[in-house]
Amino acid sequence: MKIHFTLFVMLMSFATFNTFASSCKDAVVLVHGNTASPDSWDNTYELLLDAGYSSSEIFRPDWGSKSCAVCNNHSGSEETPVNQAITNAIASSCTGKIDVIGHSMGVTLAAQQISKLAVSSSVDTFVGIAGAVRGLWSCGVYPFNVWNSTCGYYGLSVQSPFLDSLYGTPLGAKVYSIKSNIDQIVCSTGVCSVGGVHSSSIWNEDASYTYVLGHFGLQTDTANQQVNLIQ
Template identity: 90%
Template sequence: MKIIFSLLVMLISSVSFNAFANSCKDAVVLVHGNTASPNSWDNTYDLLIDEGYSPSEIFRPDWGSKSCAVCNNHSGSEETPVRQGINDAIAQSCTGKIDIIGHSMGVTLAAQQVSKLAVSSSVDTFVGIAGALRGLWSCGVYPYNVWNSTCGYYGLSVQSPFLDSLYGTPLGDKVYSIKSNIDQIVCSTGVCSVGGVHSSRIWNEDASYTYVLGHFGLQTDTATQQVNLIQ
């Protein structure tokens, strides 16, 4: 009887452990773009819920002005919600790891906070969608023709001090970019590349995916690809 009881306890423990392992997922941080809001991630959020994530495992920091796109940059109040979202996700993740998906300026903000917090070892997967990690030609080349905060020292002008300082920093165990050659923001001047490389591509990335979608469609219409990448 003792042997049978011991075997039964081991079986129950094994089943319980496997059930926990299967239900335990990396927390996910979704960082929206300039003047957008957390609900711009609704397609991705809903799919994550369908895939078994709980709302408490999904973090959508709300940052920046919603009415003044040219007022937002990567210094000060814009940083705080993103930093808090990443810290909260790490603290609450049952795996000890998180996944980050950013769109547009949310890509560079998320990358900045991973670098500042030195938490790349806690990031399993980093996905950048329609980011401008190499700058926007519409913002000019720093310090020339830089006409607003979004394009300034802490902004997205080509060769801005902010982007130069960010380049090459580790962002996670796996890094992916999602991009388009008809992006209304990244390719607004008709040129998508900086130094011969698409501006949405990320240094040392594992793969890059190109869609025939515009800047905002890249966020809303690639939810399946986004979720697949963080599995």
């Protein structure tokens, strides 16, 4: 009887562990773009819930001015909500790991905070959607033709000190980009590439996916792909 009971306990423990392991997921941080809001992630958020994530495992920091796009950059108050979301996500994640998905300026802002916090080892997957990690030609080439904060020293002008310092930074165990050649923001001048590489392509990425979608459709209409990439 003792042997049978012991075997029963072991089997139940194994089943409980497997159930926990299968339900335990990386916390997810979704970082919106310039002047956008957390609800711009609604398609992704709903799919994550359908995939078994709880709302407490999904972090959607709200950063930046909503009325002045040219006022936002990567220095100061814009940083704080993203920094806190990444910190809190890591602290609460049952796996000890997180997945980070950014859109537009949220890509570079999320990458900056991962670098500043030195937490790339805690990031399982980083997905950058329609980011300008190599700069925007519409912002000029630093320091020439830089006409606002978004394009300035801490902004997205090509070869800005901010982007130059960010380039090559480790972002996670797996890195993906989602991009388009008809992106109204990244390709607004008719040229999507910087130095022969699409500006939304991330250094040392594992794969890049190109869609025939505009800047905002890349966020809302690739939700399935986003969720698949972090599984």
